[in-house]
Amino acid sequence: MANTKAFSLFTDFDINLFKAGKHYRLYEKFGSHIVNVDGEEGTYFAVWAPSAKNVSVVGDFNFWLAGEHQLNVRWDGSGIWEGFIPNVGKGNIYKYKIQSSHNDVTTEKADPFARRCEHPPKTASVVWQDDYEWKDKKWMKNRKKNNALNAPFSVYEVHLGSWKKQIEENRFLSYVELADELVDYVAEMNFTHVEFMPIMEYPYDPSWGYQLTGYFAPTSRFGYPDEFKYLVDKFHEKGIGVLLDWVPSHFPSDDHGLGYFDGSHLYEHPDRRKGYHQDWKSLIFNYGRNEIKAFLISNAIFWLDQYHADGLRVDAVASMLFLDYSREDGQWEPNIYGGNEYLEAIDFIKDMNSEVYASFPDVQTIAEESTSFSKVSRPIYDGGLGFGMKWMMGWMHDSLEYFAKEPVYRKHHQNDLTFSLNYAFTENFMLPLSHDEVVYGKKAIVDKMPGDEWQRFANLRLLYSFMYTHPGTKLLFQGGEFGQTSEWNFQTSLDWHLLQYDVHKGAQSLVKDLNKFYKKEKALFEKQFSPEGFEWIDHGDHQNSVLSYIRKGENEKDNVIIVLNLTPVPRENYRIGLPKSGSLKQVFNSDDKKYYGTGEYKNTKLTSEEKEWNNRQHSLELTLPPLSMIAFKYK
Known part of the structure; x- marks a missing residue:
């Protein structure tokens, strides 16, 4: 006890806030803090242990002996034990030895507020402070727009631990x-x-x-x-x-x-x-x-x-x-x-x-x-x-279930993909393809897909294209972007060697470009949580397994028309209704050769006709590549 000095970082106001559950900066008070008391360098310790009879700080500075540095309990009934120990500083390791007041149990605990811990399997806390100088002033000043709900x-x-290992x-x-x-x-x-x-x-x-x-x-x-x-x-x-x-x-x-x-x-x-x-x-x-x-x-x-x-x-x-x-x-x-x-x-x-x-x-x-x-x-x-x-767990489950089906059966299950739009705007949804979907026998995302290698990767590209053009924000787990073929294993690195193969490189290029597309096209994010940002063209063409819809921005000129062909059968002369007359340009095609698509099905003449279709006055005939998403904008 003689080696521990009375000292406190807590004011009466702090204690009242803590007891009321309203102190939201407790890390400034609890834990270990390097301070100078009466000209003496050392560390102040504070821990909450209301059922304790006594509390000691044990560590490498006192041979882990209880009683050498006992803390003092505060008089205010807060249950806080505290004290200043001279000559203890950055890098010293410690725990709290706590003797309970009502059952003679003694526990030895790491500090709940420790700023650093020993490397597992060691379990002690480490006295720590750093004077890191942040260089992100520009980001912090502008991040409001980067994190906004109407931003990509x-x-x-x-x-x-498993993104990439140091192999050697x-x-x-x-x-x-x-x-x-x-x-x-x-x-x-x-x-x-x-x-x-x-x-x-x-x-x-x-x-x-x-x-x-x-x-x-x-x-x-x-x-x-x-x-x-x-x-x-x-x-x-x-x-x-x-x-x-x-x-x-x-x-x-x-x-x-x-x-x-x-x-x-x-x-x-x-x-x-x-x-x-x-x-x-x-x-x-x-x-x-x-x-x-x-x-x-x-x-x-x-x-x-x-x-x-x-x-x-x-x-x-x-x-x-x-x-x-x-x-x-x-x-x-x-x-x-x-x-x-x-x-x-x-x-x-x-x-x-x-x-x-x-x-x-x-x-x-x-x-x-x-x-x-x-x-x-x-x-x-x-x-x-x-x-x-x-x-948006419902979207995730329904989409993965749909894409796992052989394309010949998809016409009976189109509702799996369209149902999410019935509730898409009841919350601000993020579409997740997370780590939980690629472990415990669920298989890697690409291995959920049916067909030969080309079809599996075409389906993967189509799934991601649907995800990026569906209302909501996006989340993709590491490895999914290049078609990792084995389940995620926390103990090993991702299979980066797969990128030597064009089919994996193509998937990676697609995700890279989808992110770019999402960030560039305002219609994909400005109203991503509002029903005003989405409109079906046709969700009912079950026979062909084709979906078409419009994503809308603040300005009509930013609108993007999306068409999904969910089977490996190319669709020639496929007609969709249009919101108005005019000429269009193709702005994305998941069947592009650089994504390991066929690259063979082109849409070059894109001028609307005054022919009623999908309950619209104007329409357009398209060529739909197999297992693809194509996107268009008015010129």
């Missing part, structure tokens, strides 16, 4: 190496954003990062915190936004983690019907506890504030919304109104989104939410949850 938003989803040394690429290779690649492919699967510290590689123990620390697998900032900075330099996968829904029960933190159910709900995830064998936060809400919202704010993240993709939202999520009768208890909504979790989500958009109005939160819960991406004042966007 095309996301490349990445798992940093059989290791991960570092944050610094990724700042060269990954940044250049995403820019070359014309994506507007990159999304990292969770980079917060996690102990177990097979969890892919979804079982977090270090909520405030970028994983040390790839380098130091300031090097991760450098990676974000380099993306911003290239004009690319950075989204982080964030997991407030559950956490693992590892001994050094948040579970049973001070000998009590501090972070997790004490009732296992609300506090334990049967699917993931993990613990669920107690959303009804004010301090937990403040912890989680502070964490969301932390990554936006300290790491200049441009948005958060929030994992497993459905599991938070419903008390009976993945539970049988008798395994859950209704809320006070007799319903299955988890009211405290819903309040937390609304508070989180409110604070995020109040503090950072130029970012986006995106919900991975798979149910029909209404108004997920609608404002809170309108009864919504307040997310900026929501994943």
Whole structure:
């Protein structure tokens, strides 16, 4: 105790906010902070452990001996233990040794607010601070328009450990190496954003990062915190936004983690019907506890504030919304109104989104939410949850199911593709082809497709073309862009060697050009969340398996006409109705030779006729290439 000095970063106002669940910058107070007290350099430690009898900081500076550096409990009933330890600084490793007051249990825990963690499988926290100088002032000033709901938003989803390996040394690429290779690649492919699967510290590689123990620390697998900032900075330099996968829904029960933190159910709900995830064998936060809400919202704010993240993709939202999520009768208890909504979790989500958009109005939160819960991406004042966007899981399932069918049967299932337009504008939808679709026996995207090699890749190109011309923003998982043929394996690099083959190179070129097309054509993004931005020409030609529609921008001259031929049979003299007379030009063709298409079916004479078709006064005859999307604009 003599080696720990009384000192505090907390004011009475901080404590009141914390108890009320309204302190959203807790990372400025909790954790380890290098400070100077009365002319003496050292580190201030603060941890929340209300059920503790005593708390010691143990580390490499005191031979991990409990009692050498005991913290002082605050007098205000907040449950906060704190103290200043001289001569402890950057790079020292530590944990909290916590003796519980009511059951004689002693736990040894990593710091929930640590800014850096040891490299797994080691589990201690590291005293850390960096003075990284950001160089993204221009991006931050202008990112509001890049993140806007009426801007192109095309996301490349990445798992940093498996995107590419350093082959000679059989290791991960570092944050610094990724700042060269990954940044250049995403820019070359014309994506507007990159999304990292969770980079917060996690102990177990097979969890892919979804079982977090270090909520405030970028994983040390790839380098130091300031090097991760450098990676974000380099993306911003290239004009690319950075989204982080964030997991407030559950956490693992590892001994050094948040579970049973001070000998009590501090972070997790004490009732296992609300506090334990049967699917993931993990613990669920107690959303009804004010301090937990403040912890989680502070964490969301932390990554936006300290790491200049441009948005958060929030994992497993459905599991938070419903008390009976993945539970049988008798395994859950209704809320006070007799319903299955988890009211405290819903309040937390609304508070989180409110604070995020109040503090950072130029970012986006995106919900991975798979149910029909209404108004997920609608404002809170309108009864919504307040997310900026929501994943369109229905579109994903229906589209993949359709494209898996042999073309001869597709005429019986055209509704699989058209149905999404019945509800496409009920939310601000993002169309996801994510990591979840290429694991656990689901096969790689291209291997879901029927036919010989040419047909499988033509179907892949057609699926992506449909995705990019369908209303909504886009997300594609790494490897999908060049037709990775094996399921994703987190332990190995993507199969980059496939790009020596023209068929894979062609798929990659298509995605590159679709991103460019999406960014260039205002009709594809200006009204991507509004029914005014879409109009069918013909959704009923089941016999030929052809779809045609118009994407609309603010100005009529920007409108794009899309035609999909969903079979390998070329369609000569195929007539579609047009909104007006005039001459058109072809602006995209997924059957182009450079995409490994046939390149044989041309549309050169594109002048409308005054012939009624599809209930329109004007029409045009086209040649539709096999398994293709072609797009046109008026000259």
